[in-house]
Amino acid sequence: MAKLPPLADNVFETYRAMVLPAQCDHYGHMNVRFYAWHFDEAGFQIWTCADVSQAEMRERGFHVVVAKSTTHFRRELVVGTSILVRAGFTHVGDKSVGHTGKMYNADTGDLSAIHETVEVFFDPESRKPAPMPDDYRERLTALIIDPDTV
Numbered sequence: 001m002a003k004l005p006p007l008a009d010n011v012f013e014t015y016r017a018m019v020l021p022a023q024c025d026h027y028g029h030m031n032v033r034f035y036a037w038h039f040d041e042a043g044f045q046i047w048t049c050a051d052v053s054q055a056e057m058r059e060r061g062f063h064v065v066v067a068k069s070t071t072h073f074r075r076e077l078v079v080g081t082s083i084l085v086r087a088g089f090t091h092v093g094d095k096s097v098g099h100t101g102k103m104y105n106a107d108t109g110d111l112s113a114i115h116e117t118v119e120v121f122f123d124p125e126s127r128k129p130a131p132m133p134d135d136y137r138e139r140l141t142a143l144i145i146d147p148d149t150v
Helices: 032-049 054-059 134-141
Strands: 012-018 063-073 082-092 096-105 111-123
Touching: 012 032, 032 054, 032 063, 032 082, 032 096, 032 111, 054 063, 082 111, 082 134
Parallel strands: none
Antiparallel strands: 012 082, 063 111, 082 096, 096 111
16 A cells, blocks of 8 residues: 655645545546546645735736646546645746646555646736736746656
């Protein structure tokens, strides 16, 4: 039984949940749409972990939107499995950031899925991408990790 290693620097535990019966398909495995759901929930939390709150973004007149999301499935999850997601920022650009999350069976430490996300800073007034504020770029650049450390 594999156990999870300690968290590496700048890798955050962003989510915990349990696989519920309604999330499983006719084969008894968690359906892909719920992997997406759990990773999406975790994606909101990575910002708070990075000391960038959703409220602060709204107050400053912008938010981030998902431009790309890719999931790589490694091992199925079944009803009653406790899951956890760890994530970290992997790229910081002028208007976008990338982060990678890995979903684990919390009991065994087995890797179940890897999720890569690109989010774009967005001006809700103009409905267009917006430059990332310099202070955010500095904060997030300091957190960049190698995705293998997640």
